[in-house]
Amino acid sequence: MTRKKMSPDKKVVSALLVSVCRFLTGIRAKQNAPLPEGKPCIYYANHSSHLDGLVIWSCLTGEAREHVHPVAAQDYWDKTKFRRYIAQRIFGAVLIARGKKIEPVNETEHSDSPPAENPLDVMQKVLSSGDSLILFPEGTRGDGEQIQDFKAGLWHLSRHNPDVVLVPVYLENLNRVLPKGSRVVVPIICTATFGAPVEPAGEHEEKADFLLRTRRVLEAMHHER
Numbered sequence: 001m002t003r004k005k006m007s008p009d010k011k012v013v014s015a016l017l018v019s020v021c022r023f024l025t026g027i028r029a030k031q032n033a034p035l036p037e038g039k040p041c042i043y044y045a046n047h048s049s050h051l052d053g054l055v056i057w058s059c060l061t062g063e064a065r066e067h068v069h070p071v072a073a074q075d076y077w078d079k080t081k082f083r084r085y086i087a088q089r090i091f092g093a094v095l096i097a098r099g100k101k102i103e104p105v106n107e108t109e110h111s112d113s114p115p116a117e118n119p120l121d122v123m124q125k126v127l128s129s130g131d132s133l134i135l136f137p138e139g140t141r142g143d144g145e146q147i148q149d150f151k152a153g154l155w156h157l158s159r160h161n162p163d164v165v166l167v168p169v170y171l172e173n174l175n176r177v178l179p180k181g182s183r184v185v186v187p188i189i190c191t192a193t194f195g196a197p198v199e200p201a202g203e204h205e206e207k208a209d210f211l212l213r214t215r216r217v218l219e220a221m222h223h224e225r
Helices: 010-026 052-059 081-091 121-127 153-160 206-222
Strands: 027-029 041-045 066-071 093-096 134-135 165-172 192-194
Touching: 010 052, 010 081, 027 165, 041 052, 041 206, 052 066, 052 165, 052 192, 066 121, 066 153, 093 121, 121 134, 121 153, 121 206, 134 153, 153 206, 165 206
Parallel strands: 027 192, 041 134, 041 165, 066 093, 066 134
Antiparallel strands: 165 192
8 A cells, every 4th residue: 555645734624633533522433353553445334424534534543634525415524615625635535415225336347427426326435445444334323222223235345355354343431422413512521442353245145144243243343342
């Protein structure tokens, strides 16, 4: 993996975001196993707050952050110039329109259709470049207690990228820091637990079985906390 040269503004803003995130959440990162180095990963996590992606991103090393792209809701992060700057310039986020149908990853190159038309194509390009993703398979924010059924995107990506490492991340208390529907941030200590890598989608593994298996890993981490 080639180290990217970070621009001055990105370096300053990234450091500031990490500091603010750690101040507001008092985030404690736990690792149940060493994180992969030099390999593309999909960090997949439970979702209860707009801060979830920032928290996972902040827990990674500076070098790893340069190669990680959160997948996030376009309507939220594209709403103001400041959010758009953070999402595009700092995070290099993959922004997805709510309700956009997730189609299977295309097997062949196509020339004329814009890459943003198919969210999975955009995510596939990130993985093909050797970079990593932060993904929330539930697709929408939950209540912070129950983990909702996973959407099919994680299965499609794992099936087409068996060498990409699947890293489960269980987030605790983020729903209380920035509750759904609230604009007020409440400083509360939060925890991000990085679990041991999960086996990728098997060649003959059914989609429903894979999605249930990967969700149960997060549920087990929730009960073990």
